[in-house]
Amino acid sequence: MELRRSQCISNARSSGPILRRYIEEENAGESRSIVVDEVIENKDNNEPPMVQVPQQPLPIDNYREKDYKSEMLNETAEASSDFILPLLRFQKEWLAWALNQEQIYRGGVLADEMGMGRTIEAIALVLAKRELQQNGFVFSQSPLPSSSEALPLIEGTLVICPVVAITQWVNEIDRCTLKGSTKVLVYHGADRIKNWEQFSKYDFVITSYSIVESECRNMSNWRDRNCEGPGFVRQAKHSKQVKKNKSNAMPALHAVKWQRIVLDEARYIKDKRSKTTQAVFALESTYKWALSGTPFQNRPRELYTLIRFLQINPYSYYFCKHCNCRVLQHRYELCSDCSHDFRDHFNWWKKYIAKPIESSRSNDICGKKTMILLTHTILKNLVLRRTKIGRAADLALPPRIVSVRRDFLDREELDYYETLYKEFQAKYNRYVRENTMGDHRFEIVGLITRLRQVTNHRYLVEFSQKEELNAEDLASSAADKQESGICHKPEEDPVDLTSNKDVRDDDDKIMVKYFRSSRILKNIELENFQTSTKLEALREEIRFMIERDGSAKGIVFSGFSLFVDLIYYSLYKSGVSCVRLNENMSQDARDAVVHRFNVEPDCRIFVMTFMAGGIALNLTVASHVFIMDPSWNPALELQALDRIHGIHGIGQYKPTRFWFLLFSILKLKK
Structure with missing residues (x-):
């Protein structure tokens, strides 16, 4: 594999790798190309360059808005020789960016618009990195701050996707790679392998979010079973459960440290409190990637789970107000690192990003400056997004x-709709008079949904199993005689x-x-x-x-x-x-x-x-x-x-x- 215009691995300089960027600038209508040699400082070989934790509120006044759309990175990297599909221009740009990203942040978020081939791009990255390693390139393998050194390292990529996407991943890998060059294991179903050592035979291990959650529950049971404590007396029910689970081995997915974890449709971990999200957080890997066409839709809090998955410092952490400790989880009354009360710890993302944006008004200067910080500093460094309109020349898709x-x-139909509308309006007005709108908010949404369904077909209201209204009375109040129109x-x-x-x-x-x-x-x-x-x-x-x-x-x-x-x-x-x-x-x-x-x-x-x-x-x-x-x-x-x-x-x-x-x-x- 050949790297073009970007030397993303360099061990010659002690100060860190040099990233050469070709940037096209527009100034007064004139375009010119400039070369920027950016030295990435890395004083500690075991820690990547990180943003320092601010002890005081962020000096967001120092951030000025800039038009980053005028900058277009032109780095490209060629695909591995085992990757048989030709990559488009924007996919080669992704490959160069991703290789650099794994050196700096150990991963990121690929947020290309749906239909642009995120699966293909992820496969190309895995094969490109494998070929570079086979050719003798040495990559930084420094662990993430919370990673365990005791877990065995697996030189493979774990792909976590919805169940319905497993077949597509297998087919895409088969379509993109040279026959026999890549080994794939589908880790799903009741007959899946139990021994984690077999993972080392495969380049890709593909599983689902439900399996990860199930194995995490088993891991909790495994820890409870092996941490019986002093004076423990085994009950008959517990003995029966242990006998049923004859294997005392730790669940396979969480028993190893993967080289790379790829989350497909990463919106599945949007809720940080869900068991699925916590199960994904419990996995260990050197590199982490999240693929999603919609990283967040409603509020910045939704983006936090992706940042937390990537374990980016300081955005992912809770910090103590009294000392310099940092933790990823907010679980106990006392911090296990500094013994201070967890109420004295604050979440960086919530304090400096989520709250200022969500509590700001349309003309709030603080909220606008925080959005600039989020867009031009955090997302710019961690998220890559391209759209079909922006890459229309590369894609050459048919007109839409x-x-x-x-x-x-x-x-x-209109009479039936009017009957429903008047009854729903009477209910709504009664809730307004009684000041009970909050208590009936879900019912109100249901009433609006019924009106939407009626415009499709009256059967959706008359024969719905979840119908809470008296559909027979509503139907009889409409015209008893059917008109001669085609719709009835x-x-x-x-x-x-x-x-x-x-x-x-x-x-x-x-x-x-x-x-x-x-x-x-x-x-x-x-x-x-x-x-x-x-x-x-x-x-x-x-x-x-x-x-x-x-x-x-x-x-x-x-x-x-x-x-x-x-x-x-x-x-x-x-x-x-x-x-x-x-x-x-x-x-x-x-x-x-x-x-x-x-x-x-x-x-x-x-x-x-x-x-x-x-x-x-x-x-x-x-x-x-x-x-x-x-x-x-x-x-x-x-x-x-x-x-x-x-x-x-x-x-x-x-x-x-x-x-x-x-x-x-x-x-x-x-």
Whole structure:
């Protein structure tokens, strides 16, 4: 592997490695390239350069706002010879940055926009580092401040990802690497290996967040079992448990120190109090990486768990007001290091970042300066983020066309909506008069959700298992007589929009079994199934899609799993060959429906919820996305759009179209 424009490893100078940056600057409309030799001071070989802990409030007045967008780092590094896919320009820049980052901070956060190939970039880093080590490069292996020297070191990378992403990681490694050059172990399931020594045979060990949490619980039980204390008397229940767990070995994942830990979809550790997050924190490694397209969405506190995972000094630590001790955990009444009360310790991140930003107002100078500190000092050094718009020249993705279709409820749907709205408004006004809004806040959110569901289909309110309202009274208060509009008649005879009927004949028995097991369809007389305005709008757009392009495929997203069932049934009865995906599917079933959609030309539509389709899906065979209802979280919508508009679609020639199917209702806008 060849390093270009950046010598990221240097043992020749005692002062530390030299990082050579080529920076393009713009000044008065003129561009010029300058070379910056930056000497990274490293006085202590066992400690990386860190920011000193401020004993007084941060002198944020010294930080001035600067336009860092005008600086573009041009360092690149070539991939390993075992990596067979060509890297794009921005991926080579990542590789050079990541190699430097492991020398300085022992990791970081890769926050590239979804669909830009974060998995590929992580694989390239592992293979590049392996090849450099094989060629004799010596890297700093100094431990993190909290690491244990007693744990054996494993020269492999532990990848922690959602269960649904395990198969994708295995496939991507197989696709990116030379055959036979890389060994992969999937550490999942009841029959996974128990001996940690076998980890040393593999370059990648891939596991899930649930397995890490489970093993951490076992580790706690293991410590309790082996720390019985003086005067301990074994009870019968405890003896039975020990006999059941014949092996006295420490759980494998936490019994070793990994060379590298990679968290895929790192938002899974967003809550620092969750057991999953604490289990991830308990793992030991030399280098740590977090991959996430949305490092934080609502508040800076969400970013803290990633900083804590990386163990960056001082941002991750609690500091004592009376001495210089620092700790990562805030667990006991007294600090184990200095014996001072933990109430005399403060969290650096909370004090200097989270509180000033979250408590500031729009015109607060202190909050603005803290944001500058967060953006231009902390995030700039630890987080790398690129977007598709910014790297459009590298990606060469097909054009993306976003359209909004606005329909109106028909008369009966509007009457039903008005009935619900008036009843919900009466409840809301009563809570306001009684000053009990806080006690009923979850109920209010539920009422708003019901109004959103009605615009999709009235069945979502009438037949929902969690319905708290008297749906029968609401239904009877609407017009008893059905109008002749298309939205409240039984569906007409299905029109086959595809040319292949054999698949439908083969699937009829499976469909009948599924419809009977559906939480909502089993309560409906399917012979008299009534459509809705939104379902008709979707069917019309699908018909237009097929008329424009006979080979086109589309994905339908909704935030409500019950509505996904209604969509699936409606399309099936209309003659559209489709598959569905929900978050309760097993991995094998998920892989089967994804394979069918990608391979079978007559399978036109993939119906799924935002949560089910948000991760680990490469569906670039599709060229259309239909969003049936807007999500509370805009990141979920972006994930939906990126299912078909990402780096895996390079070479895709069809423009991608995204349709938002909405309703124009005056009261929703007020």
